[in-house]
Amino acid sequence: xxxxxxxxxxxxxxxxxxxxxxxxxxxxxxxxxxxxxxxxxxxxxxxxxxxxxxxxxxxxxxxxxxxxxxxxxxxxxxxxxxxxxxxxxxxxxxxxxx
Numbered sequence: 001x002x003x004x005x006x007x008x009x010x011x012x013x014x015x016x017x018x019x020x021x022x023x024x025x026x027x028x029x030x031x032x033x034x035x036x037x038x039x040x041x042x043x044x045x046x047x048x049x050x051x052x053x054x055x056x057x058x059x060x061x062x063x064x065x066x067x068x069x070x071x072x073x074x075x076x077x078x079x080x081x082x083x084x085x086x087x088x089x090x091x092x093x094x095x096x097x098x
Contacts, residue, residue, distance in 0.1 A: 003020070029077055
């Protein structure tokens with residue numbers, strides 16, 4: 001099982017209290033995790049990535065094992081710690097402003 005940590009506003013939207021656990025077939029990639037997340041919680045479609053282009057929304061970041069994976073390709077395999085559920089795949093809402 002893959003563990004996914006969502007920001008508070010997305011947990012509220014999906015009516016979740018805690019992290020999400022998803023079944024994702026190997027190889028575990030960002031794209032496959034997001035496909036499984038949107039299939040399990042259709043209300044989240046379009047919130048993390050654009051529905052037409054499938055690209056990550058500008059103010060959303062992905063972290064794995066303490067590293068920013070936001071600019072990795074959606075098909076790149078994620079670390080083993082994510083794939084085996086030891087570490088969570090974190091989706092973070094970035095801050096912007098001036």
